[in-house]
Amino acid sequence: MKCLSKLGLVYTYKCNASCASCCFECHPNLTEKMELKDALDYIHQAAVSSTFDEIGISGGEALLYETEVLEILEYANGLGLKTTLTTNGFWGETLENALNKLKILKEKGLSSLVVSTDEFHQSFISYNYIENILIANETVGIPLKIYNIVISTSPDHPLETKYKHCDWIKGACVPAGRAKQTILSDNYMYGDYGGRCTYADKLTIMPDNFVYPCCSPGIRLKAMQLGSVSELSIAQLLKVKENAALLNIIIQRGPKWLKEAGEARGCFLQNRQDEYVSICHLCQEIFADEVFLQKMKPLIKEFSADIDYEKYLKL
Numbered sequence: 001m002k003c004l005s006k007l008g009l010v011y012t013y014k015c016n017a018s019c020a021s022c023c024f025e026c027h028p029n030l031t032e033k034m035e036l037k038d039a040l041d042y043i044h045q046a047a048v049s050s051t052f053d054e055i056g057i058s059g060g061e062a063l064l065y066e067t068e069v070l071e072i073l074e075y076a077n078g079l080g081l082k083t084t085l086t087t088n089g090f091w092g093e094t095l096e097n098a099l100n101k102l103k104i105l106k107e108k109g110l111s112s113l114v115v116s117t118d119e120f121h122q123s124f125i126s127y128n129y130i131e132n133i134l135i136a137n138e139t140v141g142i143p144l145k146i147y148n149i150v151i152s153t154s155p156d157h158p159l160e161t162k163y164k165h166c167d168w169i170k171g172a173c174v175p176a177g178r179a180k181q182t183i184l185s186d187n188y189m190y191g192d193y194g195g196r197c198t199y200a201d202k203l204t205i206m207p208d209n210f211v212y213p214c215c216s217p218g219i220r221l222k223a224m225q226l227g228s229v230s231e232l233s234i235a236q237l238l239k240v241k242e243n244a245a246l247l248n249i250i251i252q253r254g255p256k257w258l259k260e261a262g263e264a265r266g267c268f269l270q271n272r273q274d275e276y277v278s279i280c281h282l283c284q285e286i287f288a289d290e291v292f293l294q295k296m297k298p299l300i301k302e303f304s305a306d307i308d309y310e311k312y313l314k315l
Contacts, residue, residue, distance in 0.1 A: 005054055006084070007046045007234075008204035008215050009039055011069070012060040016090050017124035021149050023177035023217035026060045032207045033060075036068045038229070040075050042205060045234035047079040054111070056202075056215070058086040070108045077109025086114040086147075088121050092129035098136035105142065112143040119154055127158055134163050149173050151187045172277050176218035176284060190275040193282045196254040200247065203237060205229055211237050213247055218284030223293060245304035246293070252307050255282040258296075261303065267295045 012033035015026035046052040055076045062069050062085065069085070076083050085105065092098040105113065117130045130146075137144050145167045148157050160168055172189040173179055200214045209230045212219040226240045241247065249258055259269065259282065269285060269292050276282040286292065293300075 005052070006056050006202045006215075007042065007052045007054070008056040008058065008202055009034060009042065009072075010058055010060070010204060010206050011039065011062040011072075012065065013207055014064055015059055015061040015088070016064065017061070017088055017121060019120040019124065019178070020182040021118070021120040021173050021179045023174065023179065024060065024220070025178045030060070033065065034205070034207050036071065038209075039068075039072055042229060042234060043072065043076050043079065043081065047076075047081055049235055049238070051238060052081065052203075054082040054084060056084045056086070061088055061090065063087050063091060070104065073105065073108040073110050082111040083109060084112045084114060085110055086116060088125050089115045089117060089130050089133050090125050092132040092136075095132045095136055098129075098132040099139065102133070102136050102140040102142060106140055110142060112145070113137075114145045114147055116147045116149070117159075118148045118150065118157065120149060131159055131163075134159070134166060145169055147171060150189065151183060152189050153187055174217040174277050174281050174284070179217075188277050190277055193276040193279050194254065194256045195279065196252060197250045197279055197283065199280065200251050203234070203241070213241050213244070214280075216280040216284065218280065218288070221284065221287045223287040223290070246287075246300050248307060249300060249303050250283060250286075253303070255279055255286055258286065258303070262292070262296050262299060265299055267292060267299065 010024070013024055013026050013030040014028065014033060015030070016028055018027040043055055046055065057069060057072060073083050073085070091101050115130060115133060117125065117127065147169050149171050151173050157168070172191065173183065175183065175185070175188060199216060202214055203226070204212045204215050204219065206212070206220070209228045211226045211229055212224050213226060226237050226244065229237070232240070262268070269289050271285060271289070276285070
């Protein structure tokens with residue numbers, strides 16, 4: 001089996017922000033989170049499986065539970081696993097705070113840090129906080145990426161020019177969660193959605209114990225669930241993923257190929273549209289359409305058999 005790169009732990013849905021772009025609709029009043037003992041168990045299983053080399057921790061805002069996150073980082077580091085933490089940077093209120101936090105994270109073994117900052121986060125987290133983190137990290141030196149969610153009307157990030165030497169990543173906002181409710185369809189940045197899926201090299205565990213095959217914004221769909229870690233081990237979930245016919249078609253052929261193959265056989269998505277933000281956007285539209293999936297069942301079986309035969313020929 002192909003090795004996966006990351007086990008993602010969405011540690012909590014609780015967040016100090018309520019961003020309009022949030023795919024999980026996080027906000028301060030949510031309390032759902034992972035138990036620390038469970039998170040440590042998942043990491044242990046990941047290490048034993050020899051399938052993962054990295055643990056990703058996100059939310060919500062995972063650092064609202066700082067003591068627990070630090071224990072997770074230390075435990076994963078002790079097992080030889082890399083760690084990535086995604087945060088909105090609420091802890092960068094002062095340069096001193098940012099410096100102290102970064103030093104602690106590095107001491108506990110954090111491999112890389114992702115800071116989410118954009119027009120949506122800025123309503124809750126000042127850009128000054130982010131700048132404090134960037135300045136402090138020049139001393140601490142944790143590999144850091146800055147993730148900026150954009151729509152067609154988004155202004156340039158005010159820190160990007162000044163800190164152009166940093167690793168900036170722009171991500172087109174996908175209509176999922178709160179974004180689907182608050183952002184006008186004309187304001188999304190539609191683009192290329194062809195090709196095979198290259199994002200399903202992960203397992204992502206949510207606070208409710210359900211597991212998904214990637215970290216796409218719109219993954220919280222019943223058809224995308226691989227199972228629950230309260231019922232299946234990580235090893236068993238990997239086997240479920242390996243045998244998931246629809247998912248394998250998405251990985252080997254891509255969602256656009258599947259959509260067009262279905263249309264050629266008279267099967268159409270109920271929400272017909274000619275443009276999508278990305279592969280992930282189209283993929284979530286496919287997995288959300290129960291009627292389409294039901295009609296496609298015999299074709300999915302046929303396409304999956306073709307893919308298996310192609311793999312056999314390459315042996």
